[in-house]
Amino acid sequence: xxxxxxxxxxxxxxxxxxxxxxxxxxxxxxxxxxxxxxxxxxxxxxxxxxxxxxxxxxxxxxxxxxxxxxxxxxxxxxxxxxxxxxxxxxxxxxxxxxxxxxxxxxxxxxxxxxxxxxxxxxxxxxxxxxxxxxxxxxxxxxxxxxxxxxxxxxxxxxxxxxxxxxxxxxxxxxxxxxxxxxxxxxxxxxxxxxxxxxxxxx
Amino acid sequence: xxxxxxxxxxxxxxxxxxxxxxxxxxxxxxxxxxxxxxxxxxxxxxxxxxxxxxxxxxxxxxxxxxxxxxxxxxxxxxxxxxxxxxxxxxxxxxxxxxxxxxxxxxxxxxxxxxxxxxxxxxxxxxxxxxxxxxxxxxxxxxxxxxxxxxxxxxxxxxxxxxxxxxxxxxxxxxxxxxxxxxxxxxxxxxxxxxxxxxxxxx
DNA sequence: CTCAATTGACTACGAACGTTGTCAATCCTA
DNA sequence: TAGGATTGACAACGTTCGTAGTCAATTGAG
Numbered sequence: 001x002x003x004x005x006x007x008x009x010x011x012x013x014x015x016x017x018x019x020x021x022x023x024x025x026x027x028x029x030x031x032x033x034x035x036x037x038x039x040x041x042x043x044x045x046x047x048x049x050x051x052x053x054x055x056x057x058x059x060x061x062x063x064x065x066x067x068x069x070x071x072x073x074x075x076x077x078x079x080x081x082x083x084x085x086x087x088x089x090x091x092x093x094x095x096x097x098x099x100x101x102x103x104x105x106x107x108x109x110x111x112x113x114x115x116x117x118x119x120x121x122x123x124x125x126x127x128x129x130x131x132x133x134x135x136x137x138x139x140x141x142x143x144x145x146x147x148x149x150x151x152x153x154x155x156x157x158x159x160x161x162x163x164x165x166x167x168x169x170x171x172x173x174x175x176x177x178x179x180x181x182x183x184x185x186x187x188x189x190x191x192x193x194x195x196x197x198x199x200x201x202x
Numbered sequence: 203x204x205x206x207x208x209x210x211x212x213x214x215x216x217x218x219x220x221x222x223x224x225x226x227x228x229x230x231x232x233x234x235x236x237x238x239x240x241x242x243x244x245x246x247x248x249x250x251x252x253x254x255x256x257x258x259x260x261x262x263x264x265x266x267x268x269x270x271x272x273x274x275x276x277x278x279x280x281x282x283x284x285x286x287x288x289x290x291x292x293x294x295x296x297x298x299x300x301x302x303x304x305x306x307x308x309x310x311x312x313x314x315x316x317x318x319x320x321x322x323x324x325x326x327x328x329x330x331x332x333x334x335x336x337x338x339x340x341x342x343x344x345x346x347x348x349x350x351x352x353x354x355x356x357x358x359x360x361x362x363x364x365x366x367x368x369x370x371x372x373x374x375x376x377x378x379x380x381x382x383x384x385x386x387x388x389x390x391x392x393x394x395x396x397x398x399x400x401x402x403x404x
Numbered sequence: 405c406t407c408a409a410t411t412g413a414c415t416a417c418g419a420a421c422g423t424t425g426t427c428a429a430t431c432c433t434a
Numbered sequence: 435t436a437g438g439a440t441t442g443a444c445a446a447c448g449t450t451c452g453t454a455g456t457c458a459a460t461t462g463a464g
Contacts, residue, residue, distance in 0.1 A: 008431060008440060016440090038240070038328055042422060052442070053423075062422085124326040126240055132380075154383040158372060158391045161381065165371020166364035173363050178334075181356040189360045210410060210461060218410090244452060254412070255453075264452085 021059045023049040028070040033113025037125040040067060064127035071128055074117045079138045081107050093146065097194040100142050101187050108175055109183070115175045119168055135168045146197040163197055223261045225251040230272040235315025239327040242269060266329035273330055276319045281340045283309050295348065299396040302344050303389050310377055311385070317377045321370055337370045348399040365399055 008016065027048035031039045042063050046053050060066045081103045089099035108115030122133040134140060143163045147156050167190055173179040174186050181189075208215065229250035233241045244265055248255050262268045283305045291301035310317030324335040336342060345365045349358050369392055375381040376388050383391075 006432075006439080013440085036328060036331075037326070041420085043420080052444090054441090057423080120325055123322055124239070126238060129238075154387060155391070157381060158383060158388065161371050161375050162368035162391070162395060165374075166368040168371070169363050169367020170360060172367075179359060179363065181360060185356060186360065189357070189364070193364060208409080208461095208463075215410085243450085245450080254414090256411090259453080 017058060020049075020051055020055045023051060024056060024059055024066060025070055025073060028066050029074070029113055029117065032067065032070055032121055032125070033111075033116045036116075037121065040125075067121075067125055067127045068131065068133075071117055071121060071133060074114045075137060077114065078104065078107055078118060078136075082138050082142075094191065094195060097142065097146075097191045098187065100139075101190040101194070104136070104139070104171070105174075105183060105187055105190075108171060112175055115171065119172045119175065134164075136164060136171070139167055140164050143194060143197060146194055159197055163193060166193055219260060222251075222253055222257045225253060226258060226261055226268060227272055227275060230268050231276065231315055231319065234269065234272055234323055234327070235313075235318045238318075239269075239323065242327075269323075269327055269329045270333065270335075273319055273323060273335060276316045277339060279316065280306065280309055280320060280338075284340050284344075296393065296397060299344065299348075299393045300389065302341075303392040303396070306338075306341070306373070307376075307385060307389055307392075310373060314377055317373065321374045321377065336366075338366060338373070341369050342366050345396060345399060348396055361399055365395060368395055 006013065011019070024045055027045045028040060030048055031044055040063065042053060042056055045063075045066065046056055056066075060069070082100045085099040085103035086096045089095040108118070118136050120135075122128045122135045140160060143160045144156075147159060151159075170179070170186065170190060170193075174181075179186065210218065213221070226247055229247045230242060232250055233246055242265065244255060244258055247265075247268060248258055258268075262271070284302045287301040287305035288298045291297040310320075320338050322337075324330045324337045342362060345362045346358075349361060353361075372381070372388065372392060372395075376383075381388065
């Protein structure tokens, strides 16, 4: 009878570990996405998830590892949503950009915690900024697709940096209630930004 | 003999208070601009400035008040530098934009701590983001000057938000060593962004 | 010199933290 | 039922924190 076979309350140890990991990540997302970086401590996460510290250390070496795992999980979710939307949208650059932006705006409105993790945490949290994590990395890809190969690397890097920064600032402002425009207008504006990327070059 | 007239080690109480305030603000800038938000505590600031906590509370009600004062001081410095540069530059929009960007890039390279306070702290520090403090507010002004009155408020707000975000991201990346371009090219690119603001509209 | 303000160098308290350990109760297979 | 794994509910330790207080030394005007 191996460890995996033996059950407790009907579940295997492997399953229980996985469930506990899920609980901790969810608690991490709650805290990071609402109270911000400073609200996330080992004890706070354990309190939020109603698990003892033993189970924290069963899954993560330290707080930083949890934070990174939360961030990466949200990046994956967002990336998946964007890829699906873009695959459904078809071949045109305009349609793809609109699908991507729409998917992202929908994701952050459905779950503002995820928006805050993607848009604020990489700058705010020492564990993430030490790692050089990017805000909204999935948009860096989208922007790169729009940039002409005819310009040099420096200009492309700057244009991409500016565009991602612009998008991030728009999403952040909208999410925080600081932009008094409809969702549709925001999306249209972001699409214009993405599609107009090459115009930003000389 | 009033309090102000009485001296201690050759200085009045008023002067000593002012000097201590200066020391605390400098220590705050050191810590916020190098170790980031989490490095700034009452005790850390007192250690850095070599003053006891009594003197901290002589000048500030709490940490948040110090942080805000540090931020506002740096905003003032930056604003002054930009205004002087722009006043010297003359009437043309291009010259003004270039003077402003050049002054800002110079300021953050001369003192990267100030750059980090202006570009990162508003998002990273709870005291500042609770206050809704803006990154590089002096550029919001500059951008506003470029925006046509012929577009509606929503579009203007979005364009300004995107531009400030783009500029902030460029400065942040450059300051952090993540942009492999010369200072001159960065400046030129930023100027193009500012001057091309209206092109971002329909 | 006297006296009061000021300063320097601590102490103290309660709170929260990260990490680890202990003990008893519960679970479940043999 | 027995025994070992697992769980729950703590305790413990040292560290750092925010805030405030104490005591003695220093300063300087009258």
